[in-house]
Amino acid sequence: MELDTKTQRLFNKELxxxxxxNHIADRVFKLSREETLVIINEMILNGVLxxxxxxxxxxxIKENV
Numbered sequence: 268m269e270l271d272t273k274t275q276r277l278f279n280k281e282l283x284x285x286x287x288x289n290h291i292a293d294r295v296f297k298l299s300r301e302e303t304l305v306i307i308n309e310m311i312l313n314g315v316l317x318x319x320x321x322x323x324x325x326x327x328i329k330e331n332v
Contacts, residue, residue, distance in 0.1 A: 316329055
């Protein structure tokens with residue numbers, strides 16, 4: 268999925284630290300929780316995001332190791 272410039276900037280800013288699914292849906296994508304979860308799962312498969320090891324439904328930008 269390609270993000271527009273404004274959404275990409277907000278995405279990069281907000282997801283430096285783990286954020287809850289509801290926050291990502293409401294603040295970043297402005298979509299329903301279900302639609303956001305589809306996008307997040309796609310980004311996990313593409314290696315862009317990862318789920319936090321500390322809490323369920325918290326996601327952050329995957330760090331290049």
